Every structure is written in C-alpha cells, then in structure tokens.
Amino acid sequence: MRAVTWQGRHKISVDTVPDPKIVNPRDAILKVTSTAICGSDLHLYDGYIPGMRAGDVVGHEFMGEVVEIGAESPLSIGQRVVVPFTISCGNCFFCEKQQFSACDNANPSETRDASEMMMGHAMGGAFGYAHLTGGYAGGQAEYVRVPYSDVGPVVIPSEMPDDDVLFLSDILPTGWQAAVNADIERGDTVAIWGCGPVGLFAIQSALLLGAERVIAIDHFPSRLKLARDMGAQILDYTQVDVREALDEMTGGIGPDACIDCVGMESHGFTLDNVLDQVKAQLMLTTERPHALRQAILACRKGGRLSIPGVYGGFADKFPLGQLMEKGLTVKSGQTHVQKYTDELLDMIREGKFDTTSLISHHASLEDAADMYRNWHDRQDEYTKIVLKPALARGVVQTRDQLAMA
Structure with a gap:
C-alpha cells in the first residue's frame, strides 16, 4: 500500500x-x-x-x-x-x-x-x-x-x-476537552491563544458551554477571520500588547479562563520567544512556551488555565511563582x-x-x-x-x- x-x-x-x-x-x-x-x-x-x-x-x-x-x-x-x-x-x-x-x-x-x-x-x-x-x-x-x-x-x-x-x-474532542477543562461558568470571559483547528473548536466549545465572550489571539488574518466568524473577539498579537489589551477588555481583572492551543512552537519576536527559538535551533530545548507564559501572566487571580497544546519536554523561564501566587487551577493532557x-x-x-x-x-x-x-x-x-x-x-x-x- x-x-x-x-x-x-x-x-x-x-x-x-x-x-x-x-x-x-x-x-x-x-x-x-x-x-x-x-x-x-x-x-x-x-x-x-x-x-x-x-x-x-x-x-x-x-x-x-x-x-x-x-x-x-x-x-x-x-x-x-x-x-x-x-x-x-x-x-x-x-x-x-x-x-x-x-x-x-x-x-x-x-x-x-x-x-x-x-x-x-x-x-x-x-x-x-x-x-x-x-x-x-x-x-x-x-x-x-x-x-x-x-x-x-x-x-x-x-x-x-x-x-x-x-x-x-482528534481536534474536535481536543477543542471540547480544552473548554471543559477550563471549568467555564456562565458569563465568563475566556481567552484562547492560537486560532488553528484546535483553537477554532475550543472557541465554539467555550461559547456552547456558556462563556459570555471569547477572545481569540493569533496573527494569521485568515485564522482570525474564522475565529471572528465563529463568534470570538480577536486580537492580532503583532498589532497589540496582548496582556495590556486583555486587561483593558476585562476592566483590569483578566480573563476568567485561559486556553493555550499553541503548544511548543510559539511564534513571535518577544525576547523570551527569540531566546527559545535560538535554543530550539541548537537543539538545547524542545519548547517555545511563550503563549503559555503569557496565558499564566494574563489570567485573573483564582482563574483557570487549560493546556491542550502539545509540549514534549522541559521548559525554560517557566513562571512557576506567578502560577502559584495567582492561585491558578491548571488542567492539561492528551484528549x-x-x-x-x-x-x-x-x-x-x-x-x-x-x-x-x-x-x-x-x-x-x-x-x-x-x-x-x-x-x-x-x-x-x-x-x-x-x-x-x-x-x-x-x-x-x-x-x-x-x-x-
């Protein structure tokens, strides 16, 4: 065959x-x-x-x-x-x-x-x-x-x-589980990093589970259009500071739940991601977890973090202190x-x-x-x-x- x-x-x-x-x-x-x-x-x-x-x-x-x-x-x-x-x-x-x-x-x-x-x-x-x-x-x-x-x-x-x-x-149950793992409550604001196929299904799932609004973050115009057509507000991370935008959109509180649909190969030219990309090219690390770092820092205190994005090893510069001090609940895993x-x-x-x-x-x-x-x-x-x-x-x-x- x-x-x-x-x-x-x-x-x-x-x-x-x-x-x-x-x-x-x-x-x-x-x-x-x-x-x-x-x-x-x-x-x-x-x-x-x-x-x-x-x-x-x-x-x-x-x-x-x-x-x-x-x-x-x-x-x-x-x-x-x-x-x-x-x-x-x-x-x-x-x-x-x-x-x-x-x-x-x-x-x-x-x-x-x-x-x-x-x-x-x-x-x-x-x-x-x-x-x-x-x-x-x-x-x-x-x-x-x-x-x-x-x-x-x-x-x-x-x-x-x-x-x-x-x-x-795969991707429909993965997007669904991502939203289920975010423990969405009616009226929640949910931020989703990545408008690839899993992210698009996570958007639909979050809205079906009762989110009042979903904010989708990416930079590819076609993906952002699909996200908007599915009912999400969109942020192009090349045009805005994502954390500042999320703070402004939530009255300084932050999203109730954040979903990382990007995983180990984040794009972008922030300092942390550039360093990750250099290390990855040298095979010193497998992870580029910029989106995950950003989600942890953006999520409201006492909020929920769902990680359907694939990671394969150890991550540098992981904001463990921020995760703990903010009291975030984390759920992750293969679907x-x-x-x-x-x-x-x-x-x-x-x-x-x-x-x-x-x-x-x-x-x-x-x-x-x-x-x-x-x-x-x-x-x-x-x-x-x-x-x-x-x-x-x-x-x-x-x-x-x-x-x-």
Whole structure:
C-alpha cells in the first residue's frame, strides 16, 4: 500500500510499505477514505518530538471503511468509522476512569521503558506519533490496523459525509476537552491563544458551554477571520500588547479562563520567544512556551488555565511563582477522545458545530509531502488539509472550490 512516512526533519515522503495485518482478535483493518494533517504533525515535521524513526508511517486523524476484522471485533465489514487518535484498551485502571489517553496497556513493552524514563510514567498509545507512544503505524495511508477496535471506533451513519465527522478523531474532542477543562461558568470571559483547528473548536466549545465572550489571539488574518466568524473577539498579537489589551477588555481583572492551543512552537519576536527559538535551533530545548507564559501572566487571580497544546519536554523561564501566587487551577493532557465522541456526534447532527469551514484544502495522499511543506510555510493560506487516498495525484481542492461543490 501507499503511505506517508517520516524520513527526518522536514523530510516527508509517500512510499510503498507492507499492508497491515490482523495481529490480535480485537483488531480491525480500515480502508482509509479521509485522513488529515494535524498541527501536532508539524512538531514531527520540525523534528521536535523524540522517538521517531525513518520510515515511520504518520497520521493520527483518519476514518474509513472496515475491510477486515479480528474474531473479537464488534465491527462489521463495510461499516464507516472514525477512529480516535488515542489507542485504549478499555479495561485498565485509567480506561475505567475514562482517562483513555493514559491507557496503561496500549504502549507495548518494547517502547514503554523510554517513555517512562522521559515522562515519569509510560505514555499511552497513539497512532503515527513516535515510539514513545507505541510506534503504531498511522492513518495517512491507504489502509491502517486499528487495535482495540471494540473500544474506540465510532460508527458513522451513511448519510453523514466524511468532512462532517472526520475531526471526531482528534481536534474536535481536543477543542471540547480544552473548554471543559477550563471549568467555564456562565458569563465568563475566556481567552484562547492560537486560532488553528484546535483553537477554532475550543472557541465554539467555550461559547456552547456558556462563556459570555471569547477572545481569540493569533496573527494569521485568515485564522482570525474564522475565529471572528465563529463568534470570538480577536486580537492580532503583532498589532497589540496582548496582556495590556486583555486587561483593558476585562476592566483590569483578566480573563476568567485561559486556553493555550499553541503548544511548543510559539511564534513571535518577544525576547523570551527569540531566546527559545535560538535554543530550539541548537537543539538545547524542545519548547517555545511563550503563549503559555503569557496565558499564566494574563489570567485573573483564582482563574483557570487549560493546556491542550502539545509540549514534549522541559521548559525554560517557566513562571512557576506567578502560577502559584495567582492561585491558578491548571488542567492539561492528551484528549480522552472516547469519553466525548458519542456526545459530540449528536452535537454535529444537531448543527451545533461548524466542522467544515476550517478545511482549506483537499488533496491526494500522493501529494502529502507538498501539503506538509505548504502548511508549514504558508499557514495563513492552509488552515486544515484533508488527504483523500481516492483523489488522483495533483488534484487539490481549495476552500472556495469545496464550498461550491
């Protein structure tokens, strides 16, 4: 089969690799119909996530048609399913608490030692995201093996198009959990750093959960427009001092809750971020946590901080004293996708989420290397890329073309 593989920093290729096979009775094999490039994949592209090996098949946002099942899979051949990026057994200590991303059985023994050494405890399993999370082949491929197919996959009604539901795999539940973790109360002001796909879903989620206003912070015009269209007030951090603006907008109190949807690769030319970028280029650090620092300093006393943005290691110049003295409550972590998918599928049916306007491009799987490069270098034009294995090479559909279809 054809699949997208990681070959090194800024090196993505589409190669012929062995077809996946059933290896456990709970497995299923999918023929992939849609698979997306996630902002987290750009961390792999930039070489900041340890544990990648040349030839690894990437991709953790995908859906498709069931073509083969193990003896203990509840799925049926021909069903359309969306698969959570978290691989979870369903019956360990953590899964029973619905903390699915912390599953203690999904990370196999050959990779969990390094993960435990780096993180303190072994990370859960995930598709297409380094050997620290199990080394599983990802879904940017024609076919993919789905372990524990009795726990994660969401069966999709035939009348719902792929684009409506694909993001149940990751970014919609991630944006939702980000807002849930912010403990939003009616009337709250919520500030969200980053208007990428997760940030856009966090905006919608915060408003659905009762926030009176959401303030979205970014600098790409197209993303800020999408945020405004979804009901947020916007701040372009290249045009204003964000902390001063937030103080002014909240009467000097600060936002009730702050959500960091940026993660480890903050942009900007503030002194702290420039120093972070220099250290990152020298491989002295993996983190550029400027957005997180800013969120901590901006949040009101006694406020809440939610961190869905991906971080991978140790951070310099972390404002620990400010975090403690202000009495902030912090919630973070990879998304417990399986906890939310049924509820969110119903909300999509009811029209409560706009799941398609953030898609800027459809492209062939064969064009994945170009799509990675374009999204990395031209983020104002590329907000979300969906790869379609059935599309012919060189066929790229833009947002305007998709809207007319």
